[in-house]
Amino acid sequence: MSSLELRAVTVRYGRFTAVRDVDLLVPEGTVTGLVGGSGSGKSTLGRAVVGLAPVVSGQVLVDGGGLGRRRGRGPVQLVFQNPYASLDPRMTVGATVAEALPRTGRAGRTAEVARYLDLVGIDPARAALTPDALSGGQRQRVALARALAARPGVLIADEITSALDVSVQGAVLNLLRALQRELGFAMLFISHNLAVVRYLCDQVAVMDDGRLVECGPSAEVLHHPDHPTTRTLLACVPTIPQAEEAS
Amino acid sequence: MPHLPANSLPHRLGRTLRTPLGVTALTACVLLTLVAVLGPVLLGARADQVDTAAIDQGSSAAHLLGTDDLGRDIAARVVVATRLTLELTLMASGIGVGGGLLLGVAPAVLGRRLGRLVTSAVGVLVAFPGLLFVLFLATVFGVGSTGAVLAVGLATIPPVARLVQNLTASIDGSDYVAAARILGVGRFRLVVRHLLPNIAEPCVLFAAQAAAGILVAFSGLSFLGLGVQPPQYDWGRLLNDQLNGIYVNPVAALAPGAAVVLTGLVFGLVGEVLAQAGGHRAPQERRQAVAVAPTATVPTATGPRPDGPDADALVRVRDLRVSFPGGREAVRGVSLAVGRGEALGLVGESGSGKSLTALALADLVPHPGQVSAGEIRFDGHDLRTDPRLGTTLAMVFQDPMASLNPALRVGRQLSEVAEVHLGATRSQAAARAVDRLAAVRIPSAARRAGQRPHEYSGGMRQRAVIAMGLMGEPKLIIADEPTTALDVTVQQQVLDLLAEVRADTGAALLLISHDLAVVAQVCTRVLVMYAGRIVEDLPVAELARGAAHPYTRALVGAVPTMATDPDTELATIPGRPPEPAEHGHGCSFAPRCALATGRCLGTEPELAAFGSGRRVACWHPVDPIDADPIDADPIDAEAAS
Numbered sequence: 001m002s003s004l005e006l007r008a009v010t011v012r013y014g015r016f017t018a019v020r021d022v023d024l025l026v027p028e029g030t031v032t033g034l035v036g037g038s039g040s041g042k043s044t045l046g047r048a049v050v051g052l053a054p055v056v057s058g059q060v061l062v063d064g065g066g067l068g069r070r071r072g073r074g075p076v077q078l079v080f081q082n083p084y085a086s087l088d089p090r091m092t093v094g095a096t097v098a099e100a101l102p103r104t105g106r107a108g109r110t111a112e113v114a115r116y117l118d119l120v121g122i123d124p125a126r127a128a129l130t131p132d133a134l135s136g137g138q139r140q141r142v143a144l145a146r147a148l149a150a151r152p153g154v155l156i157a158d159e160i161t162s163a164l165d166v167s168v169q170g171a172v173l174n175l176l177r178a179l180q181r182e183l184g185f186a187m188l189f190i191s192h193n194l195a196v197v198r199y200l201c202d203q204v205a206v207m208d209d210g211r212l213v214e215c216g217p218s219a220e221v222l223h224h225p226d227h228p229t230t231r232t233l234l235a236c237v238p239t240i241p242q243a244e245e246a247s
Numbered sequence: 248m249p250h251l252p253a254n255s256l257p258h259r260l261g262r263t264l265r266t267p268l269g270v271t272a273l274t275a276c277v278l279l280t281l282v283a284v285l286g287p288v289l290l291g292a293r294a295d296q297v298d299t300a301a302i303d304q305g306s307s308a309a310h311l312l313g314t315d316d317l318g319r320d321i322a323a324r325v326v327v328a329t330r331l332t333l334e335l336t337l338m339a340s341g342i343g344v345g346g347g348l349l350l351g352v353a354p355a356v357l358g359r360r361l362g363r364l365v366t367s368a369v370g371v372l373v374a375f376p377g378l379l380f381v382l383f384l385a386t387v388f389g390v391g392s393t394g395a396v397l398a399v400g401l402a403t404i405p406p407v408a409r410l411v412q413n414l415t416a417s418i419d420g421s422d423y424v425a426a427a428r429i430l431g432v433g434r435f436r437l438v439v440r441h442l443l444p445n446i447a448e449p450c451v452l453f454a455a456q457a458a459a460g461i462l463v464a465f466s467g468l469s470f471l472g473l474g475v476q477p478p479q480y481d482w483g484r485l486l487n488d489q490l491n492g493i494y495v496n497p498v499a500a501l502a503p504g505a506a507v508v509l510t511g512l513v514f515g516l517v518g519e520v521l522a523q524a525g526g527h528r529a530p531q532e533r534r535q536a537v538a539v540a541p542t543a544t545v546p547t548a549t550g551p552r553p554d555g556p557d558a559d560a561l562v563r564v565r566d567l568r569v570s571f572p573g574g575r576e577a578v579r580g581v582s583l584a585v586g587r588g589e590a591l592g593l594v595g596e597s598g599s600g601k602s603l604t605a606l607a608l609a610d611l612v613p614h615p616g617q618v619s620a621g622e623i624r625f626d627g628h629d630l631r632t633d634p635r636l637g638t639t640l641a642m643v644f645q646d647p648m649a650s651l652n653p654a655l656r657v658g659r660q661l662s663e664v665a666e667v668h669l670g671a672t673r674s675q676a677a678a679r680a681v682d683r684l685a686a687v688r689i690p691s692a693a694r695r696a697g698q699r700p701h702e703y704s705g706g707m708r709q710r711a712v713i714a715m716g717l718m719g720e721p722k723l724i725i726a727d728e729p730t731t732a733l734d735v736t737v738q739q740q741v742l743d744l745l746a747e748v749r750a751d752t753g754a755a756l757l758l759i760s761h762d763l764a765v766v767a768q769v770c771t772r773v774l775v776m777y778a779g780r781i782v783e784d785l786p787v788a789e790l791a792r793g794a795a796h797p798y799t800r801a802l803v804g805a806v807p808t809m810a811t812d813p814d815t816e817l818a819t820i821p822g823r824p825p826e827p828a829e830h831g832h833g834c835s836f837a838p839r840c841a842l843a844t845g846r847c848l849g850t851e852p853e854l855a856a857f858g859s860g861r862r863v864a865c866w867h868p869v870d871p872i873d874a875d876p877i878d879a880d881p882i883d884a885e886a887a888s
Binding site: 037038039050051052074076077078080082085086087088089090091095099100135136143146150165166167169170171173174192193194195196198199200222232233234235236237238239240241 | 421422423425426427428429430431432440441444445596597705733734735736737738739742761762763764765767768787788790791801802803804805806807808809811813816817818819820823
């Protein structure tokens with residue numbers, strides 16, 4: 001079980017600074033929500049943690065230690081937004097999950113793949129299928145199984161429900177929450193949906209224009225927002241009006 | 248038991264080979280191989296037999312294509328040359344494609360700096376004219392078969408490498424390669440497992456074309472005397488020998504040429520077949536067509552009739568059906584009415600038929616979808632004979648970048664509407680375009696009208712599309728997921744704008760969305776669709792508490808709101824929606840419904856009035872507030888509440 005700490009992380013693409021000087025601590029076993037509008041740098045920050053975006057200065061620490069340029073499966077895994085793009089269309093579901101497993105014998109591998117597929121609610125008999133035989137929600141479960149199979153200490157979930165249907169979204173969120181509580185990994189949950197963040201997260205961090213503008217316990221940030229960006233985001237959450245007796 | 252999936256490569260190859268294209272390619276391949284293998288064995292002696300008595304003869308029974316200057320039979324020589332020609336061509340293709348793959352994949356494997364070096368080197372080589380390159384290399388390697396193979400093979404490397412580089416670069420940027428990188432998959436495994444399989448299809452096609460090109464190039468070299476040297480001969484060499492006599496014995500010169508062309512075609516066919524089998528273009532196994540009664544003949548018998556107040560509605564649709572080949576019916580008898588100035592939401596998940604319903608109204612259902620309906624009336628016109636798009640019916644799509652032409656200035660795209668539909672002059676139309684852009688609150692509209700879509704932000708593009716709908720005098724705006732591609736804050740602005748436009752122009756709005764909360768922001772009434780049917784019709788105010796259909800209730804419960812207790816599980820709907828081809832007799836939702844009874848599985852409920860101004864298609868509507876459930880068994884109603 002690990003914690004994730006960002007110290008003064010800056011990400012730059014050419015002259016464009018996507019993330020400026022962000023300090024953030026995700027304590028072990030907890031969930032931190034990272035919210036912001038599009039272009040606020042929240043996804044870039046998530047990608048920077050796993051080495052997919054160029055960190056020009058600052059440090060990414062897992063359990064107080066740097067990630068460095070080491071090879072092999074990292075302690076931080078990322079689940080992508082779009083399950084239609086994040087699974088190799090030519091690879092079977094089983095092979096996709098197996099890729100994340102440490103090298104073991106063939107029999108052990110099949111058993112482990114089955115275990116992880118079962119964990120995310122996919123029938124292990126479907127391991128021989130390619131992703132095009134699965135629905136969006138099932139694909140996202142496979143992507144989650146792949147990330148978990150690498151036994152991460154820290155999981156980054158980048159808008160993982162925004163490409164899914166509403167009824168599936170609830171099931172994936174339930175699953176993610178149950179797994180997080182069961183396996184105890186730290187999670188950085190990136191989303192623009194504050195209602196989902198509120199439901200899932202212990203701590204909320206708000207980004208705007210590449211900077212971290214507000215960070216604190218969920219209840220505090222969402223009920224007493226300090227920063228105008230947080231207030232705007234809160235005001236923009238579409239809600240179903242309650243019937244008259246609710247007010 | 249994990250069985251071999253029906254779309255595995257051998258399956259797909261088998262299926263492709265059974266198509267006319269596959270049969271042709273296979274036959275041609277077998278013939279060509281037989282000729283190459285057996286030709287020299289059977290006709291080798293005859294081809295080399297010098298007969299001074301029969302020099303330079305024309306076509307005759309003894310010598311089908313005549314004889315050459317040593318009296319050798321040309322037909323036999325053409326057949327025998329097949330083997331050498333194919334050998335050399337395949338060798339050169341191997342060098343070209345193999346080298347091209349290596350160089351093409353190199354940038355993805357090497358570091359950034361080395362990769363860039365390889366890319367620019369290939370760029371320089373591609374810029375070199377191909378034929379010049381071949382001749383240059385042929386001179387370097389000297390005349391003869393080996394030199395020619397190397398020259399033609401090496402000259403093929405740069406174009407193949409460039410193609411592979413471009414293809415791998417796009418795969419390299421994909422999320423699944425990024426995921427593999429995070430997992431620590433090594434560079435070479437990454438290439439073998441992720442990159443190569445995903446670029447195989449275009450590469451195979453290109454390789455087959457390249458092989459055909461190499462065949463021609465090789466024959467060209469031999470023809471020029473740089474390739475195969477006597478006493479060896481390939482088709483190019485034969486062409487060279489016989490060309491002098493083309494006016495005396497034309498068939499002798501044309502035969503090797505024809506052989507080159509036909510073999511080139513075979514390469515092309517083989518490439519096409521392999522690419523089809525390897526890619527996702529493999530012919531689908533024909534689905535068992537479900538017998539669907541021709542719907543147009545019995546529309547009124549099954550279609551629920553809209554109630555009385557809808558008679559003077561702006562839009563009236565009765566028994567709308569959209570079907571696709573193979574008996575798949577995506578919209579199954581939708582009846583709806585939109586009142587003048589009303590804001591109506593149409594909610595459903597992907598595959599529920601909500602977008603097709605909207606497209607059918609605008610007469611935009613994509614091929615091969617077929618629309619049938621008892622009635623589609625809009626503002627007193629029959630939309631099927633008298634489309635109204637562009638004037639009184641406006642459409643806003645999900646992706647504003649896709650619905651604007653990137654090459655045209657925004658103002659121009661807007662004014663086109665006024666010119667085409669309203670007969671405005673160019674300057675009038677341009678003025679109106681600026682006015683409309685200002686109406687959707689695009690700042691400094693006159694300047695913005697001169698810009699192209701890429702200079703707009705996502706929210707501004709969607710505003711511009713809405714403005715385009717406002718060029719006419721719309722009485723109905725159909726917005727299909729207008730905010731799904733946008734940020735939350737921008738989403739709010741666009742929703743506000745739609746509400747504002749409705750208030751200003753008095754237009755009705757049909758807002759299609761998967762998100763109940765989005766619809767609730769703007770609309771007053773909501774239609775919920777499931778599996779091609781409307782299952783509930785209710786006022787937005789009732790949505791949170793008073794939904795009667797179990798599906799609607801589940802949808803409401805599945806989305807966390809700012810009031811959801813973080814310690815409760817979100818409501819989920821077990822199972823999945825039915826495919827458009829698998830509708831049975833009962834309620835489509837019954838297999839996923841906790842309240843389903845035998846009746847639900849046996850008979851499909853119709854959309855019927857439920858309380859005041861509400862309709863629901865359910866045998867056991869939940870939680871009756873102010874009306875008796877129409878038909879529900881009292882025991883079931885109790886169990887439900």
